[in-house]
Amino acid sequence: MQSETWLRMGSFIGVLAIMMIWEAFIPNRTSAVATRKRWLSNFFLVFCGAVIGRLLVPAGLAVVAVFAAKQHVGLLHLVPLPEWLLIALAVILLDCVIYWQHRLFHKLPLLWRIHKVHHADPHLDASTGLRFHPIEIGLSLLIKALAILLLGVPAAAILLFEIILNASAIFNHSNIKLPDWLEWPLRKLIVTQAMHRIHHSKVVQETNSNYGFCLSIWDRLFGSYSPNAKAGDDGLVLGLDEYHSEASNTGIATVLLIPFRKTPDNKQTKTV
Ligand SMILES: [Zn+2]
Incomplete structure (x- = not known):
């Protein structure tokens, strides 16, 4: 295996293991649905996403x-920059692209059908950070490839960005609660669990806020930041109303078919 693959896999498994151990010992919430069932669905989607990624971009985004x-x-x-600055700028700009991609998936009803597979999870833990429909993974790859071409992102920045993006998704979805002295200063820079939990609230206005994955600046800059949920961090209800039953939000075939089954929610226009 190439060293880049080892780095990517190593950081992925490392961050996932740390967060899963953390949430196993000091969980923030208790899930109403058996973890075993949720994990089967969520990790099945990880497998499907990996297959789609291999099919679409066999040699990875670095080739682009x-x-x-x-x-x-x-x-x-356009402007000659030192290599370190070029890499840092590229990673920050790619994070901004992902922020807007996320907003787009909430705004357009057709894309929301696909993205709601992620939001239908009735509980949040590290595995939710990886729960995306394979079509969303494929579309996201194409958007990233386009952004790499338009921005002229160097290959080293892609590796760094992929590692950071994966680690951020696992980190900010995990079922933990940071102490206040750490939560608020950290949130000035990155998306924390409490900040992202608001994005998974059943309250539509709260779902349509806090879109950031890694840096928290984009939500503040583009007016989509919610500092607190109406019901508070402990009181907010996770998931989507239309997918409150276990039969509608868990199960391998169920999660794959969510985008193709009509529900009242498909007609809902989400405001950005
Ligand atoms: Zn979302």
Whole structure:
């Protein structure tokens, strides 16, 4: 295996293991649905997403970056920059792209059908951070590939960004609660669990806020930041109203078919 693959896999398994041990020993909430059943659905989606990724971009997004570099395309190449600054800027800009991609998946009804597979999880833990429908994984890959070409993202930044994005998703979905002295200063920089839990609230206005994955600045900058849930962190109800029964939100076939089954929620227009 290439060293990049080891780095990606190592950080993925490492962060996942740390957060799963943390939530096993000091959980924030108790799940009404058996963890075993949720994990079967969520990790099945991880497997499907990995297969889709392999099919769409067999050699990974770094190949797109190498192509962009060879062709000298991309906004980041307009001004000569030191390598470290180029990588840092590219990672920050890609995080901004993911923020807008996330808003788009809430705004457009067709994309919301796909993204609600993620929101239908009735509980939040590290596995929810990986629970995305394979179509969303595929579309996200295409959006990232386009962003890499337009921005001229260097290959080193792709590796760093993929590691950070995966680690952030696992971290901010995990079922833990940071102490107040850490929560508020940390939230000034990155998306914490309490901040992202608001995005998984059943209250629509709260679902349509806090879209960030890694840096918390995008929600503040683009006016989508909710500092607190109406019912408070302990009182907010997770999931989607239309998917409150276990039969509708858990199960391998069920989660795969959510985008294709009509529910009242499909007609709901989400405001950004
Ligand atoms: Zn969302």
